[in-house]
Amino acid sequence: MSIEESKEVSAIMSNSELFRTPGFDFINDLIARRAKAGINMRVIRTGPGDSRDLWRSSKKDRRELRCAPEDFEMGVTTYLFDDKVSIISSRAEHYALSIQSPEFFAFQMSLFEILWSVSAPVSAS
Template structure:
């Protein structure tokens, strides 16, 4: 409907109805337009003033009595108006971008509950970066989301070419599994004795993913360049203090 289209273009309902009436009548007095458009004469003069300022209508005097009549200008004026708005907007976009970059972007935090939420966050780490950092609580991961899920995750990570540097606690190991293995794109180290991890953390790009134990049963992702950089620096400090696991290729037979 034409009325709705004009409202979408920035006219209010009464302005749109008034403007369409002027177009239909061709040339009319304010009273005639007000009656046909269904608006009061007082409102009609206010609407006329607003439309005239936008260049959509004009007034002229006709006949020997110089009667004031209202006529619509070429509707192309609507197109010209929007093009002008576009040019004005384009002129300030660089300033808006500068303000946006100056103030930065607020961190995005997402909270997930239960086993399904934990799996969502776990598999989501495969899309963060081609290289992940991880601090894993093995015993807790083998409980939730469970060994079957973890075996599948490990396979998917290698298949998709995502490398992993990971630190684990000896105290949280339940099996001699997933050591350093170039074929699996994994380099693993054990944290210093006494450093026991009760949660799992993955870090990729600007996102930190946290997975709790079964007791608290939740997962969390934090998308923040500053927080990710903090965790990355802390990981590297711990990495330097940790001991390598044994590459299965180099194990004695």
């Protein structure tokens, strides 16, 4: 099953790495494919804020954005969908990992929900 077949994607993205890894073009392509397929996305951004007004909450793009507490920084980007957990490292370590496991997915989603509950909503663009 691919991301285009999912019903919802949840993601944790590092502000410090967002524009470097996976990169602007990759994220824009993913946004377009996901929105076209009617898939909703919840995103938590971590680390220091970014002044660029990109990828905020958007009904059109089917995205809800929250910002993690300031002291919570992750150098990796994580995508959670179906029973898959995909992790993309910082540019410094340069790796990607995808695990398909209902148990590991459930564990990671529980952690995501805890972080989501303490993260601040970001208004729509």
